[in-house]
Amino acid sequence: MTGTGRFTRADRLLHSREFQHVTRQGRRAASDAFVVLVAQAGTGGQPRLGVTVSRRVGNAVVRNRVKRRVREWFRRERQHLAVGIEVVVIARRDAALLSFQEGGRQLSCLVARAADAAA
Numbered sequence: 001m002t003g004t005g006r007f008t009r010a011d012r013l014l015h016s017r018e019f020q021h022v023t024r025q026g027r028r029a030a031s032d033a034f035v036v037l038v039a040q041a042g043t044g045g046q047p048r049l050g051v052t053v054s055r056r057v058g059n060a061v062v063r064n065r066v067k068r069r070v071r072e073w074f075r076r077e078r079q080h081l082a083v084g085i086e087v088v089v090i091a092r093r094d095a096a097l098l099s100f101q102e103g104g105r106q107l108s109c110l111v112a113r114a115a116d117a118a119a
Helices: 016-025 060-080 094-096 100-118
Strands: 027-029 034-040 048-053 085-091
Touching: 016 034, 016 048, 016 085, 027 100, 034 100, 048 060, 060 085, 060 094, 060 100, 085 100
Parallel strands: 048 085
Antiparallel strands: 027 034, 034 085
C-alpha cells in the first residue's frame, strides 16, 4: 500500500459498547479543544478511532469539518500508534476554531499523554 491508505470501516469504532469499553477502561487526556480517551483493545490488531462531536461545537457543517479533520489526522498518524490501541476523540467547542495543523498537533500530544498513562 502506498501512502497512508484509506479510512475504512475496520479503522472505526462502530458500536456503543466499543465506545463504552474505551470510556471505562481507557486513560484520558484533555485540552481546550479535545478530550482523548485511549485504551488497549482486547485483541491486537490495527489502531481504531471513534469520534464524537456534539451540537455545542457548531452546526452540521462545522461538526462534519471537525470530524473530517480528526479522521484525516488519524489516517496520517496511525502508523505511529501502538498496535491494538483504540482512541476516542471528543471534540469541544474550541476544536472548530483550530487550523488543521494545530488540531493535529494537539491530538498527537494528547494521544501520547494518554497512551503513556495507560502503559
